[in-house]
Amino acid sequence: MTTPPSFLPHRAGSVAPLVALGVALLAGCASPGAGRMTETQPNAGPTRAITSFASELRCMDGLLLDYGIHDVPLAVEPVADRTHRLGTGSADLLTLAVSDMTRSSRAIRLVAPGANDAPRSGNSLRGALSLADDGSSSASLSFDTSLLGSDATIIPGSAARHAATLVRGGSDYTGSAEIRQFGIAFELASAPSETLQQTSRALAELAAIEQVGRLAHVPYWSCLGAAPTQEAVAAEIKDWYDALAAHPAEMIRYVQDQLRTRNIYAGPIDGTVNPQLKDAVARYREALGLAREAKISLDFFGAYLNADHRRVATRVAPAAPAPPDPPLAPAPIPPTPTRPLALRLTAEDDARRPRRGEAVQLLVQPSRDAYVYCFLLDEDRHVVRFFPNHFQREARVGTASGLKLPGKMPFEIALNAHAAPQTVACFATERDVLPRLPTAPGADNFTPQPFAALDEVRSALQDATDGVFAHASLDLTPED
Numbered sequence: 463m464t465t466p467p468s469f470l471p472h473r474a475g476s477v478a479p480l481v482a483l484g485v486a487l488l489a490g491c492a493s494p495g496a497g498r499m500t501e502t503q504p505n506a507g508p509t510r511a512i513t514s515f516a517s518e519l520r521c522m523d524g525l526l527l528d529y530g531i532h533d534v535p536l537a538v539e540p541v542a543d544r545t546h547r548l549g550t551g552s553a554d555l556l557t558l559a560v561s562d563m564t565r566s567s568r569a570i571r572l573v574a575p576g577a578n579d580a581p582r583s584g585n586s587l588r589g590a591l592s593l594a595d596d597g598s599s600s601a602s603l604s605f606d607t608s609l610l611g612s613d614a615t616i617i618p619g620s621a622a623r624h625a626a627t628l629v630r631g632g633s634d635y636t637g638s639a640e641i642r643q644f645g646i647a648f649e650l651a652s653a654p655s656e657t658l659q660q661t662s663r664a665l666a667e668l669a670a671i672e673q674v675g676r677l678a679h680v681p682y683w684s685c686l687g688a689a690p691t692q693e694a695v696a697a698e699i700k701d702w703y704d705a706l707a708a709h710p711a712e713m714i715r716y717v718q719d720q721l722r723t724r725n726i727y728a729g730p731i732d733g734t735v736n737p738q739l740k741d742a743v744a745r746y747r748e749a750l751g752l753a754r755e756a757k758i759s760l761d762f763f764g765a766y767l768n769a770d771h772r773r774v775a776t777r778v779a780p781a782a783p784a785p786p787d788p789p790l791a792p793a794p795i796p797p798t799p800t801r802p803l804a805l806r807l808t809a810e811d812d813a814r815r816p817r818r819g820e821a822v823q824l825l826v827q828p829s830r831d832a833y834v835y836c837f838l839l840d841e842d843r844h845v846v847r848f849f850p851n852h853f854q855r856e857a858r859v860g861t862a863s864g865l866k867l868p869g870k871m872p873f874e875i876a877l878n879a880h881a882a883p884q885t886v887a888c889f890a891t892e893r894d895v896l897p898r899l900p901t902a903p904g905a906d907n908f909t910p911q912p913f914a915a916l917d918e919v920r921s922a923l924q925d926a927t928d929g930v931f932a933h934a935s936l937d938l939t940p941e942d
Contacts, residue, residue, distance in 0.1 A: 509647040510687065514660070515667035519563040521685035522671050526569035527897050528771065530723030531678045533855045533907065536560065537573040537586035541666065545593040545603070548662055555666035556589050556607075560674060562667075568901055570674060571852055585617070586610045587673055591662055601628045601635070603658065605665035607673055619701055620676060624668050626650065626661045643668060644688035644695065676702075679716060681767045690768035703763045714739070717758055721746060724771060725893065726778060731856060741782050749777040804829040805890040807934035810866070818881060818940040821874040827864035828932065832890040833857040834865060835899075837911070837919050838875070838938075841882035844910040845919060848873070849888075850896070851907040857894060873908070877940040884938040887916045895926040 526532075538560055540553035557572065564570045575586065588608055595601035602625055609620035629638040635657035639650040641664060648668075652660035668686075675682025679702055683695050690696070706713040711733030718739060721727035727742035740756035748754040750765040809816070810823035826834055834857055836849040850857040853871040868874060878884065899922050900912050913919050916935065923931050 508645075508687075509649055511649045511651065512664070513651060514664050515648075515671065516562070518671055518685045519559065519667060522563040522674065522680075522682060523566050523569075525680050525682070525685060526564065526567035526674075526678060529678065529680045529720065530894065530897065531569040531680065532567060532897055533571050533850065533852055534569055534678060535571045535573050535585075535852045536674075536677070537575045539575050539586055539588045542590040545591050545658070547593070547658055548591065551659075552591060552662060555591075555663060556587055556670055559663075559667045559670035560587070563670060563674060566901075567897060569678060571907075585612070585677060587670075589666065589669060591665075593658075595628075597630075599630050601630060602626070603628055603639070603661055603665065605662070605669050607669040609673055609677060619705065620673065622669065622672060624665050624672075626665055628657055628661065639664075641665065641668065643672075643686055644683055644692055646687055679706075679767075684768075690764070696764070699764045699767060700760060703760050706763075713758060717743065720766065723894070724775065724778075730858070730860075745779045745781070746774070748779060749774045801829055803832060803890055803892065803930070803932045805832075805834075805888060805932040805934040807886065807888050807936050809936065816877050816938070816940055818877055819879045820940070821876045822938065823869070824867040824875065824886065824936070825864060826859065826867060826888050826934075828859055828861050828890040830861050832859060832861075832892065832932070833894045833896075834859045834888055834890050835896060835923075836867060836886060836888040837913075837916060839885040839887070839916050841878040841880065841884055843915075845913040845916060846909065847907050847911055848875070849907075857896060859890075875938075877938055881940050885916060885935055886938060887919065887933065887935040889919070889923050890932040891923065891927050892930055893927075895923070898926040899923070 538557045541555045543549075543552040560570055560572060586609070588610060590606045592604045592606070593601060594604070604623055604625040606621070606623050608622070609617045611617050624641065624643070626639045626641045629636045631654075635654055637652045637654040637657050639652070639657060639661045641648040641650060641661075648664075650661055650664055671682050671685060681690075683690075683692075683698070688695055690699075706716060714735060715731055715733040718727060718729065718731045718733075721739070721742045722729075722731065724746070726746055727738055729736050729738040743758060743762070744754050744756045746766070747757070747762050750762070750769055752762055752765060806825075806827045806829075808825050810825055816822050824836075826836065828834060834849065835847065838846045838848055840846055849865075849867055851871070851873075853873070859865045875886070899919075911919075913922070920933060923933075
């Protein structure tokens with residue numbers, strides 16, 4: 463069980479956990495209930511002419527990369543076309559939109575519904591198109607979406623509806639449509655014959671931006687041009703904060719992960735409070751223009767989501783120095799120089815060579831806490847990344863505990879039955895560089911990566927880390 467995030471001293475007699483910090487101050491402002499349906503209201507606001515949300519999808523890709531989001535599994539269900547006018551292509555609208563927004567970041571790992579690992583994906587995205595057309599001067603095309611948890615129930619607050627008003631000219635549509643989000647009117651232009659298809663695609667893109675933004679807790683509204691001061695944006699931020707604060711370990715884990723992405727925090731991501739995290743929160747609060755205190759409050763959460771982190775990074779105070787060791791008589795012992803990063807990779811039973819078809823357990827141990835990435839050059843000469851993976855997305859490995867692969871993860875490393883050579887190569891780095899490694903569309907863990915040899919992986923790590931990494935390899939050619 464995780465420790466309550468008691469970042470500040472409790473008052474005498476108080477035992478309340480301190481992610482109540484900001485929540486307690488906001489008592490009386492209840493969060494929306496489960497299954498809340500949000501719908502954009504037609505408020506007056508700025509207007510933007512678009513043909514699709516392609517640029518906003520690219521913006522989301524960069525945003526997910528900046529926030530260090532990667533390998534989040536998501537099953538996307540076929541879209542239900544209740545208009546009965548769009549054909550079979552409508553089923554893939556959400557899948558295409560999510561795929562387009564994660565080309566560089568690899569933030570979302572798309573899982574086919576019904577696949578073997580779909581239940582482990584945790585969440586699935588569902589959508590349905592509906593058309594209300596009574597033959598008048600306009601019609602309404604709506605796209606309803608929701609995120610479902612592993613128990614197939616709607617995640618509270620995830621149900622949303624996006625709608626477009628289609629303009630009619632005579633008996634057909636004119637090609638003009640309007641979609642409103644955060645008070646912005648997006649005016650969509652298309653050929654009259656493609657009005658339904660193009661508007662459906664735009665609605666799916668907008669819905670995917672919102673739902674992935676909510677799933678990853680990244681400020682998706684910035685890609686749509688919405689200001690953080692808007693009432694709808696502020697309400698969204700408070701909903702996220704309340705939901706995370708209701709489960710303190712999740713809030714702590716989110717902050718740990720984000721501050722480690724910013725190279726402000728170097729401790730574990732375990733959902734528990736430690737001195738490093740307290741110091742990192744206090745320093746980043748100060749850089750954001752807030753009071754320097756170890757407090758995860760609503761104002762910190764909102765300021766973090768709406769910050770330009772590249773600018774903020776230039777204002778972060780250095781970490782507090784560790785307290786000096788007590789002096790030893792007759793004189794202090796000089797500090798031990800930091801050892802170069804090294805990596806040890808062995809088979810659990812390294813006294814003998816494994817046989818054909820036999821599964822092996824690997825032991826990986828860096829010389830100090832580091833991020834570890836492991837690849838296999840298989841019998842078909844494909845390079846496959848198998849760690850980190852969707853069973854364990856955390857790449858940081860402690861030197862004390864090391865890492866066993868596959869360990870308790872539900873896959874195996876088995877030698878092939880043809881005595882073909884196979885090689886495992888693992889790399890250790892000072893910081894997480896996985897998002898900076900080359901990828902091909904659709905490539906993921908346990909699938910071939912865009913490398914022709916393990917030397918190319920090594921070269922990519924060389925570029926991503928400026929040469930500061932450790933490497934170890936192991937031949938898995940079976941015994942004849």
